[in-house]
Amino acid sequence: GAVVSQHPSRVICKSGTSVKIECRSLDFQATTMFWYRQFPKQSLMLMATSNEGSKATYEQGVEKDKFLINHASLTLSTLTVTSAHPEDSSFYICSAQKASPGDTQYFGPGTRLTVL
């Protein structure tokens, strides 16, 4: 149990376009989902925390107008990279957590974004 999927697994887009990444909890309800970004040979950095039905909380330095997060249901959160640029190329990973604080976060397999 506790499986999280991401779609797409890999995406290549042109500079200036927008890309949407989906994160789904397949067999549990996730009140909280997290979005991380990982640059090559670096660790994961938290971008934002999203709670179902409310606005996401963004970490310092993350532009909320550029990285739009929607957590419309207890099993789905989406991250839209708007007007993507080459510097947005990265590995984006989501995680999902059940109801209780301190519960384990279950990670998706990640999405590799390449902006040309």
Added chain:
Amino acid sequence: KQEVTQIPAALSVPEGENLVLNCSFTDSAIYNLQWFRQDPGKGLTSLLLIQSSQREQTSGRLNASLDKSSGRSTLYIAASQPGDSATYLCAVQHAGNMLTFGGGTRLMVKP
């Protein structure tokens, strides 16, 4: 602000060696500490999770310890194999349900 540090950043060992990876964190107010494995270009695989009230967890050839008061954890890998080659990340879960990751240790086990 919670900071997590992993030492060494990279490690290369011959097959069969026992090895220890280190993780330290600055704020001891944590819910748990987790060790992950990440293969190149892939997502995270959870290896071991230690709750703040626990001292260690074991899974097969892996043993993780936690000393919350000193802000340290170790991951012990026994009888290393080439298939263990990967990046190992530790992460602490703390206030706000945030996970803060260390920089990782890149492990290479040579046949």
